[in-house]
Amino acid sequence: MPAVTYEHIKTCKQSGARLGKVHTPHGTFETPIFMPVGTLATVKTMSPDELIEMNAQIILSNTYHLWLRPGEDIIEEAGGLHAFMNWDRPILTDSGGFQVFSLSDLRNITEEGVQFRNHLSGEKLFLTPEKSMQIQNALGPDIMMAFDECPPYPAEHSYMKASVERTSRWAERCLKAHGRDDQGLFGIVQGGEYADLRKQSAKDLTSLDFPGYAIGGLSVGEPKDMMNRVLEETTPYLPDDKPRYLMGVGSADSLIDGAIRGIDMFDCVLPTRIARNGTLMTSSGRLVVRNAKFARDFRPLDENCSCKVCASYSRAYIRHLIKSNETLGLRLCSYHNLHFLLTLMENVRQAIREDRLLDFREAFFESYGFNKADAKNF
Amino acid sequence: MPAVTYEHIKTCKQSGARLGKVHTPHGTFETPIFMPVGTLATVKTMSPDELIEMNAQIILSNTYHLWLRPGEDIIEEAGGLHAFMNWDRPILTDSGGFQVFSLSDLRNITEEGVQFRNHLSGEKLFLTPEKSMQIQNALGPDIMMAFDECPPYPAEHSYMKASVERTSRWAERCLKAHGRDDQGLFGIVQGGEYADLRKQSAKDLTSLDFPGYAIGGLSVGEPKDMMNRVLEETTPYLPDDKPRYLMGVGSADSLIDGAIRGIDMFDCVLPTRIARNGTLMTSSGRLVVRNAKFARDFRPLDENCSCKVCASYSRAYIRHLIKSNETLGLRLCSYHNLHFLLTLMENVRQAIREDRLLDFREAFFESYGFNKADAKNF
Numbered sequence: 001m002p003a004v005t006y007e008h009i010k011t012c013k014q015s016g017a018r019l020g021k022v023h024t025p026h027g028t029f030e031t032p033i034f035m036p037v038g039t040l041a042t043v044k045t046m047s048p049d050e051l052i053e054m055n056a057q058i059i060l061s062n063t064y065h066l067w068l069r070p071g072e073d074i075i076e077e078a079g080g081l082h083a084f085m086n087w088d089r090p091i092l093t094d095s096g097g098f099q100v101f102s103l104s105d106l107r108n109i110t111e112e113g114v115q116f117r118n119h120l121s122g123e124k125l126f127l128t129p130e131k132s133m134q135i136q137n138a139l140g141p142d143i144m145m146a147f148d149e150c151p152p153y154p155a156e157h158s159y160m161k162a163s164v165e166r167t168s169r170w171a172e173r174c175l176k177a178h179g180r181d182d183q184g185l186f187g188i189v190q191g192g193e194y195a196d197l198r199k200q201s202a203k204d205l206t207s208l209d210f211p212g213y214a215i216g217g218l219s220v221g222e223p224k225d226m227m228n229r230v231l232e233e234t235t236p237y238l239p240d241d242k243p244r245y246l247m248g249v250g251s252a253d254s255l256i257d258g259a260i261r262g263i264d265m266f267d268c269v270l271p272t273r274i275a276r277n278g279t280l281m282t283s284s285g286r287l288v289v290r291n292a293k294f295a296r297d298f299r300p301l302d303e304n305c306s307c308k309v310c311a312s313y314s315r316a317y318i319r320h321l322i323k324s325n326e327t328l329g330l331r332l333c334s335y336h337n338l339h340f341l342l343t344l345m346e347n348v349r350q351a352i353r354e355d356r357l358l359d360f361r362e363a364f365f366e367s368y369g370f371n372k373a374d375a376k377n378f
Numbered sequence: 379m380p381a382v383t384y385e386h387i388k389t390c391k392q393s394g395a396r397l398g399k400v401h402t403p404h405g406t407f408e409t410p411i412f413m414p415v416g417t418l419a420t421v422k423t424m425s426p427d428e429l430i431e432m433n434a435q436i437i438l439s440n441t442y443h444l445w446l447r448p449g450e451d452i453i454e455e456a457g458g459l460h461a462f463m464n465w466d467r468p469i470l471t472d473s474g475g476f477q478v479f480s481l482s483d484l485r486n487i488t489e490e491g492v493q494f495r496n497h498l499s500g501e502k503l504f505l506t507p508e509k510s511m512q513i514q515n516a517l518g519p520d521i522m523m524a525f526d527e528c529p530p531y532p533a534e535h536s537y538m539k540a541s542v543e544r545t546s547r548w549a550e551r552c553l554k555a556h557g558r559d560d561q562g563l564f565g566i567v568q569g570g571e572y573a574d575l576r577k578q579s580a581k582d583l584t585s586l587d588f589p590g591y592a593i594g595g596l597s598v599g600e601p602k603d604m605m606n607r608v609l610e611e612t613t614p615y616l617p618d619d620k621p622r623y624l625m626g627v628g629s630a631d632s633l634i635d636g637a638i639r640g641i642d643m644f645d646c647v648l649p650t651r652i653a654r655n656g657t658l659m660t661s662s663g664r665l666v667v668r669n670a671k672f673a674r675d676f677r678p679l680d681e682n683c684s685c686k687v688c689a690s691y692s693r694a695y696i697r698h699l700i701k702s703n704e705t706l707g708l709r710l711c712s713y714h715n716l717h718f719l720l721t722l723m724e725n726v727r728q729a730i731r732e733d734r735l736l737d738f739r740e741a742f743f744e745s746y747g748f749n750k751a752d753a754k755n756f
Contacts, residue, residue, distance in 0.1 A: 041698065045705040048690075070673065070698040078676055078694060086690045295448065298456055312426075312464045316456060320419065320448040327423040327705055 004184025024142035029057035031264035064099035080140030202237035271337035382562025402520035407435035442477035458518030580615035649715035
């Protein structure tokens with residue numbers, strides 16, 4: 001029995017979205033799901049208690065960041081990431097590939113791996129598929145990701161083709177280097193905007209029989225409709241009996257549109273990042289609580305929200321905290337936004353269960369404002 | 379019946395410390411007590427839930443800061459400070475006097491009040507006894523403080539005498555301007571290091587019959603033994619049937635030594651301020667969790683502590699969070715330190731109840747390290 005398995009519950013008759021469960025060594029999570037990101041072994045500003053309270057079922061953490069700080073050896077000695085950060089539910093770590101390409105300078109890609117400079121110390125480091133596996137085996141998440149190349153958008157077809165082929169060879173090396181059978185290793189489909197390369201990448205990877213597949217290289221600056229097209233061109237080549245994870249996507253419209261295209265898992269720093277600037281996701285669209293018009297607004301952030309922040313605090317108070325750089329302001333906004341996306345996915349699952357996800361999408365898009373002319377700003 | 383009353387329960391036969399209760403419109407708190415400071419209507423990094431969890435019975439907030447941000451009118455419109463910040467237990471606000479003298483530039487003191495520059499905007503402002511009362515009446519705390527002058531340490535006897543006399547005249551104006559009978563106004567005894575002036579200040583203020591008295595102008599740079607001497611020279615002139623509040627004092631030794639000298643209430647930003655730098659109060663003294671020696675130390679911050687931080691997180695994890703500037707690190711350290719001082723005062727109350735506060739002091743000082751040669755650094 002693999003460490004990570006997918007249980008299909010039903011397919012939405014209206015939309016084709018999948019309802020399922022993923023079983024892991026630290027328990028089961030329901031899909032489609034949003035996974036809060038805890039880059040440095042903490043979901044920014046939140047405590048594990050609060051994540052449990054809002055029913056986060058799985059969180060992410062980050063190989064690249066934990067390798068640099070505090071070092072995977074310390075986390076291993078602590079008994080693994082779960083014990084280190086006091087989180088007993090499932091954890092997924094990404095491979096470090098994305099961060100090597102997005103954060104570091106002077107990277108040099110070879111067949112062997114990627115040489116780059118540590119973005120903190122400037123020190124030269126070398127990350128390879130084998131090294132990424134060694135780090136993730138030490139960290140001990142339930143789900144780990146293969147080490148891939150993440151080319152920028154846009155990239156030439158010729159470059160992307162070479163990159164996809166290297167990512168496939170790296171995926172094979174990851175499988176060989178992966179040393180623990182209590183952790184599930186997912187492959188990552190790349191190929192940018194090119195349908196033929198997405199197909200090639202998916203076929204390469206599925207031939208290696210991973211327990212799950214991610215779709216990477218999206219939400220990197222391409223137009224929104226391109227993401228949906230790429231999903232439609234990729235998922236047909238992924239097996240039905242494995243979970244599908246769309247990496248780095250966390251805007252509400254993309255979560256719904258991804259679920260409709262058969263995606264089971266999503267993650268993004270968006271809800272916590274915009275929260276720290278006082279931007280909230282609400283049932284009627286984004287709300288920038290710093291704005292002067294909220295100074296005397298004693299309503300909750302979202303009048304239709306059931307979270308404890310909306311039950312206890314006003315826009316005026318939260319605006320005051322954010323304007324004064326008070327930590328509690330960051331906490332309350334982060335809590336609300338994470339709760340918003342987790343609740344959204346709960347509602348998406350319920351809509352699939354009741355074969356009405358397209359109806360749900362229409363009502364949600366209308367209320368949130370995605371149907372407006374400036375929807376690209378949402 | 380005054381809004382704020384003191385109920386004396388017993389006097390420690392060994393030390394002379396007082397055990398009591400203070401009754402306010404938002405409930406009762408036990409004394410001696412430590413009051414966490416929520417300068418800007420939030421105890422830095424903490425939520426009200428967490429303060430309740432650690433049994434904070436009363437918190438402080440700040441007239442000067444709330445006047446500047448968000449403005450007392452907004453808080454009044456919100457229904458007062460309790461509603462604004464979601465805190466139903468007692469609140470004490472200080473008068474703004476200390477902040478005008480410690481934070482602002484170019485202050486100019488006249489009989490009428492103090493002209494100074496807003497430390498945020500540079501705008502010229504004028505704070506008077508009447509203005510401080512108007513702001514505190516709008517904020518609506520249970521206990522408000524008279525507007526006083528806080529001279530620097532050291533100050534000449536002649537300057538201090540004139541200042542004490544002005545503070546007494548200001549206290550009278552505060553009483554006249556105070557417009558709500560559901561808030562208790564405390565007078566503040568000044569006089570610096572001078573016994574005759576402390577006596578004069580105490581006599582002036584007690585003749586005005588406030589429901590409580592504070593001792594101000596200590597913990598401003600003077601030697602530690604001077605504080606104890608000043609307390610001994612001041613409390614004989616304060617009535618037994620009113621609470622006594624030593625302002626701005628929060629180091630563990632001073633809390634115990636203050637209680638022994640008949641002090642009932644204490645406040646200080648110390649536990650939260652040092653927490654944000656990763657410095658912890660523990661049963662065996664201060665612990666600087668940033669230090670490299672804690673990188674692989676998987677023990678709790680304090681092995682004798684009952685707080686939820688010590689139950690769930692290691693020094694190694696908290697060090698990682700603090701080194702990485704993660705908000706959760708500030709939260710966990712702040713929680714632990716506040717819990718430490720609140721628990722210390724619970725233990726002090728129990729020792730008074732059992733007539734053994736001097737024994738408690740000796741054991742605590744020994745364990746914490748206050749008896750060491752470098753104790754002044756604690």
